[in-house]
Amino acid sequence: MKNVGLGRRIFVLGNGLFLILVSLIVLIPLLLVVSTSISPDEVVARQGYVLIPKAITFANYSAIFNSGYMPAFYNSLFVTISATLFSMGMTLVMGYALAQKDLIFKNFLLRFVVATMVLDAGIIPFYLVVNKLGMIDSYLSLIIPSAISTYNLILMKNYMASIPESLIESARLDGCTELGILIKIVIPVSIPIIAAVTLFYAVSHWNIYLNVVMFINSTSKYTLQILLRQLIFQSESAISSASALNNFKMAVMIMTMLPVLILYPFIQRYFISGIMLGSVKG
Numbered sequence: 001m002k003n004v005g006l007g008r009r010i011f012v013l014g015n016g017l018f019l020i021l022v023s024l025i026v027l028i029p030l031l032l033v034v035s036t037s038i039s040p041d042e043v044v045a046r047q048g049y050v051l052i053p054k055a056i057t058f059a060n061y062s063a064i065f066n067s068g069y070m071p072a073f074y075n076s077l078f079v080t081i082s083a084t085l086f087s088m089g090m091t092l093v094m095g096y097a098l099a100q101k102d103l104i105f106k107n108f109l110l111r112f113v114v115a116t117m118v119l120d121a122g123i124i125p126f127y128l129v130v131n132k133l134g135m136i137d138s139y140l141s142l143i144i145p146s147a148i149s150t151y152n153l154i155l156m157k158n159y160m161a162s163i164p165e166s167l168i169e170s171a172r173l174d175g176c177t178e179l180g181i182l183i184k185i186v187i188p189v190s191i192p193i194i195a196a197v198t199l200f201y202a203v204s205h206w207n208i209y210l211n212v213v214m215f216i217n218s219t220s221k222y223t224l225q226i227l228l229r230q231l232i233f234q235s236e237s238a239i240s241s242a243s244a245l246n247n248f249k250m251a252v253m254i255m256t257m258l259p260v261l262i263l264y265p266f267i268q269r270y271f272i273s274g275i276m277l278g279s280v281k282g
Contacts, residue, residue, distance in 0.1 A: 037061075037250035044247040060251035069227055069252060076206060076223040077259065083143040083205040088198055090148050095156030096182050101165075117150045127214055141215035142208055142223075149204070152197045159193035160186060195267035203260055224256055 032051055039050040040057050064070065097103060098110060126145070135141040163186060171181045187194065209225045216222060231249055 033250045033253055036247050037254050039247050041245055041247065044245045048246055050247075060248045063248060064251055064255060069224065069255070071220065072222050072224040072227045073255060075221060076225065079139055079142050079208065079223060080202055080205045080259070082139070083146065084198060084201045086143055087147050087149070087152075087201045087205070088194070091153050091156050091197060091201075092182065092187065092194070094148065094153055095160050096186055098153075098157040099160035099163075113150055113153060123214070130215055136215055137217045137221065138215075139221065142205075142211050146205070146208070146211065149200065152200055156190075156193055156197055159190055163189055199263065199267055202263060206256075206259060224252075228252055228256055
């Protein structure tokens with residue numbers, strides 16, 4: 001018994017040290033970004049990056065509000081909100097339909113949906129389809145083609161399939177329509193998976209990059225991710241203004257992370273339960 005107790009303590013200690021190491025690996029880069037973003041120009045110009053700030057200034061964040069990055073921020077915000085609402089509407093309706101046991105051709109439809117995870121026609125046919133639909137240089141090209149994620153749809157379908165069928169049958173007997181059942185019964189009991197999938201969609205749409213490069217031609221419609229890449233990779237030798245220092249770059253990075261950091265605490269309590277139930281049931 002003593003050996004078992006000692007082995008258990010060693011295991012717990014090893015796990016603790018490992019988790020501390022992983023936490024440091026994750027937190028130190030984030031701390032570096034935050035510290036550098038609030039450091040004065042002269043410190044960053046001399047050191048490059050700052051782990052522990054010697055002085056604090058928010059001049060870089062003020063510079064962002066007075067620069068061309070705010071229109072791109074608003075573009076990203078508009079695309080994220082619009083695309084997430086559209087994606088969630090489509091995913092809820094399709095997830096509910098695929099969760100019905102008496103759906104005609106259900107097995108065929110499920111196989112067809114899953115096939116989209118492994119079959120990809122490629123970028124050129126994708127561009128040709130979007131161009132043929134007249135969505136080039138339109139925000140629709142960032143919303144409609146990426147409206148549904150197969151993985152998120154399967155999570156939603158599996159969760160809805162776990163809802164007691166007696167609830168739905170009783171609503172049908174009372175004369176409730178399928179849309180009414182979805183809105184009044186299914187959605188209220190599916191809050192955990194809805195919160196999790198909403199986060200997945202919001203992060204995906206917020207970080208969208210390739211579609212913007214392919215389909216958006218007007219610089220006034222660029223999202224924040226495009227301008228962030230241009231800022232990070234532009235040559236330092238070609239920059240003469242102090243705004244190109246690393247502290248300004250880090251401040252822009254903080255702005256790109258801010259919406260997700262604000263959104264996550266509100267849905268965090270639903271996140272784990274939604275993913276677990278959506279993954280194992282169905």
